[in-house]
Amino acid sequence: MKILVPVKRVVDYNVKIRVKADGTGVETQNVKMSMNPFDEIAVEQAIRLKEAGLAEEIIAVSLGVTQSQETIRTALAMGADRGILVETDEALEPLGVAKCLQKIAEKEGPGLILMGKQAIDDDANQTPQMLSALLGWAQATYVSKLEIADGKAKVKREIDGGLENLEIALPAVLSVDLRLNEPRYASLPNIMKAKKKPIDTMSPADLGVDVSPRLVTLKVTEPPKRAGGVKVESVAELVDKLRNEAKVI
Amino acid sequence: MSILVIAEHDNAELKPATLNTVTAAAQIGGDVHLLVAGHNCAAVAEAAAKVAGVAKVLHADAPALEHGVAENLAPVVARLAADYGHVLAPATTFGKNFMPRVAVALDVAQISEISAVESADTFIRPIYAGNALATVQSKDAIKVITVRGTTFEPAAAEGGSAAVETVDAGSEANDKVTFAGLEESSNERPELTTARIIISGGRGMQSGDNFAMLEEIADKLNAAVGASRAAVDAGYVPNDYQVGQTGKIVAPDLYIAVGISGAIQHLAGMKDSKVIACINKDEEAPIFQVADFGLVADLFQALPELSKELDKGA
Numbered sequence: 001m002k003i004l005v006p007v008k009r010v011v012d013y014n015v016k017i018r019v020k021a022d023g024t025g026v027e028t029q030n031v032k033m034s035m036n037p038f039d040e041i042a043v044e045q046a047i048r049l050k051e052a053g054l055a056e057e058i059i060a061v062s063l064g065v066t067q068s069q070e071t072i073r074t075a076l077a078m079g080a081d082r083g084i085l086v087e088t089d090e091a092l093e094p095l096g097v098a099k100c101l102q103k104i105a106e107k108e109g110p111g112l113i114l115m116g117k118q119a120i121d122d123d124a125n126q127t128p129q130m131l132s133a134l135l136g137w138a139q140a141t142y143v144s145k146l147e148i149a150d151g152k153a154k155v156k157r158e159i160d161g162g163l164e165n166l167e168i169a170l171p172a173v174l175s176v177d178l179r180l181n182e183p184r185y186a187s188l189p190n191i192m193k194a195k196k197k198p199i200d201t202m203s204p205a206d207l208g209v210d211v212s213p214r215l216v217t218l219k220v221t222e223p224p225k226r227a228g229g230v231k232v233e234s235v236a237e238l239v240d241k242l243r244n245e246a247k248v249i
Numbered sequence: 250m251s252i253l254v255i256a257e258h259d260n261a262e263l264k265p266a267t268l269n270t271v272t273a274a275a276q277i278g279g280d281v282h283l284l285v286a287g288h289n290c291a292a293v294a295e296a297a298a299k300v301a302g303v304a305k306v307l308h309a310d311a312p313a314l315e316h317g318v319a320e321n322l323a324p325v326v327a328r329l330a331a332d333y334g335h336v337l338a339p340a341t342t343f344g345k346n347f348m349p350r351v352a353v354a355l356d357v358a359q360i361s362e363i364s365a366v367e368s369a370d371t372f373i374r375p376i377y378a379g380n381a382l383a384t385v386q387s388k389d390a391i392k393v394i395t396v397r398g399t400t401f402e403p404a405a406a407e408g409g410s411a412a413v414e415t416v417d418a419g420s421e422a423n424d425k426v427t428f429a430g431l432e433e434s435s436n437e438r439p440e441l442t443t444a445r446i447i448i449s450g451g452r453g454m455q456s457g458d459n460f461a462m463l464e465e466i467a468d469k470l471n472a473a474v475g476a477s478r479a480a481v482d483a484g485y486v487p488n489d490y491q492v493g494q495t496g497k498i499v500a501p502d503l504y505i506a507v508g509i510s511g512a513i514q515h516l517a518g519m520k521d522s523k524v525i526a527c528i529n530k531d532e533e534a535p536i537f538q539v540a541d542f543g544l545v546a547d548l549f550q551a552l553p554e555l556s557k558e559l560d561k562g563a
Contacts, residue, residue: 011377013514016380016513017377017380017381019380019381026376026377026381038495093358094349094358094359095352095353095356095357095358095359098353117495118495120377120378120494120495120514121376121377122361122376123361123362123375123376123377123378123494124359124361125345125349125361125362126348126349126352126359126361127349128349129319129345129346129347129348129349129350129353130349130350130352130353130359132350133323133349133350133353133354134353137425138320138423138425138426139319139320139350139426140426141319141342141345141346142342142346144488154429156432157342158342158488158489159342159343159489160341160342160343160440160442160489160497161431161433161434161440161489162431162432162433162434162487162489163431163432163489164316164428164430164431164432165428165429165430165431165432166318166426166427166428166429167426167427167429168425168426168427169424169425169426172425177488177495178478178481178482178488178491178495179481179482179488213358214357214358214387214388214389215358215360215385215386215387215388216385216386216387216388217383217384217385218371218384218385218386219383219384220376220381220382220383220384221381221382221384222380222381222382223375223379223380223381223382226520226525226538226539228537228538228539228540229525229540229541229542229543230541230542230543231532231537231542231543231544231545232542232543232544233544234544235544235546235551235554235555235558236554236558238526238528238542238544238555239555239558239559241542242503242524242526242542246503246524246541246542248446248502248503248523248524249446249470249503249559
């Protein structure tokens with residue numbers, strides 16, 4: 001079985017983002033970029049399946065600017081076998097991304113697509129579900145446990161009120177949640193080896209997909225700042241403030 | 250044009266997030282129709298008909314719709330959507346799970362988790378964990394939208410008298426996905442997303458056992474218990490406790506953060522709370538920058554004191 005793992009290049013998790021002064025977006029120049037943390041969990045899971053003998057090949061796919069190659073290299077250094085970059089300067093939206101991934105999945109024929117449940121930049125939480133719908137494959141979102149046997153996957157999904165169990169037929173699209181695993185760090189020898197692994201580059205047009213945006217971003221602003229309050233000296237004072245000043249208890 | 254809102258429910262009761270979504274729909278303007286799709290869920294349809302501001306309830310009933318499986322629900326919604334200008338669902342794990350499939354069926358973009366309605370085609374949504382707000386305009390004929398509940402007041406659950414109309418529930422019981430049971434959190438306390446008071450613990454709690462100290466206080470305040478991602482990652486509590494960018498978004502009257510440093514992604518989930526209090530021994534912790542009332546203290550001393558103090562005035 002092949003496993004396809006889409007990975008997104010995003011502003012690093014630890015960077016405090018800045019809204020551009022002209023309100024057109026968020027500053028990404030000279031900002032540390034990394035793989036979307038949820039996608040790292042997806043890559044890790046794919047590697048574990050391969051290590052367990054359940055998969056033969058892991059393909060990391062990214063869409064976006066040329067530098068998205070670096071994100072693919074990160075996946076290759078972790079243990080993916082080869083990469084595909086769909087290169088474009090267009091501002092990508094989940095629907096366009098899902099359509100490109102659909103074409104790649106139809107060509108590569110993976111048994112499983114593992115992806116992060118959401119990207120921490122646009123927080124859309126759409127692409128896995130859209131890809132599953134486009135392919136007509138089973139979907140399981142927010143997966144925190146995965147067992148594969150007999151051409152089926154048993155998954156536990158993190159939902160608001162607890163956990164949901166699903167049994168799904170393969171091929172399937174799974175979006176992964178935090179508790180599925182802890183991603184490994186790439187070792188230096190593996191980082192060196194990853195430089196020799198192949199990355200195919202193509203454009204959305206090569207895939208026959210129109211990725212022009214459907215939404216117009218009119219402006220991006222900073223949220224209203226919350227004013228800090230006061231420090232209290234004791235638990236008694238805290239309770240007094242909550243009871244008599246804020247009147248919330 | 251009318252607006253279709255997809256109700257979240259468990260075949261017995263309407264979930265509160267539905268009411269916030271109805272309010273968002275009302276702000277867009279137009280008749281609000283509420284779809285109750287499930288199995289043996291007539292009681293929910295009746296409750297939905299009483300929600301203030303709802304003009305019509307559509308009731309789709311079929312075994313395949315019992316558990317809200319996305320592959321079965323999305324086609325029912327997509328078929329109905331053709332008659333509407335907007336389709337809205339709560340941005341909960343229920344709504345987020347199936348709505349992108351509706352968008353695909355209609356070949357339109359989805360606008361995720363809106364926090365404000367500017368006009369019928371323009372909406373505000375948080376990005377980057379709420380550290381920026383994007384104003385986006387949709388040119389699609391049908392707008393598929395999920396709604397962040399905490400930024401819209403709930404519609405009144407009583408007062409309406411909408412007609413209930415039975416609609417085609419489809420026959421799309423797919424053979425690819427089988428529901429295999431729910432493991433509900435055995436939590437007798439209020440739900441995080443609807444609680445008036447929340448007390449949350451972070452890595453500073455040091456263990457899952459220590460969350461008992463928070464639970465004791467929660468019981469005195471009728472509060473829900475939450476946690477930071479760090480506490481979930483450390484295995485202290487299950488993921489459904491998690492408040493933050495990747496967990497639940499909450500906005501209670503009072504949020505008490507205990508042993509939580511205040512990472513960006515946690516603040517994203519709770520900074521709209523009306524009043525924030527925090528207890529942390531590190532006075533430099535970022536949580537103090539957003540807290541209305543901050544106490545620099547060792548939580549292992551402060552929590553028992555807090556518990557006693559609450560007994561005094563109660």
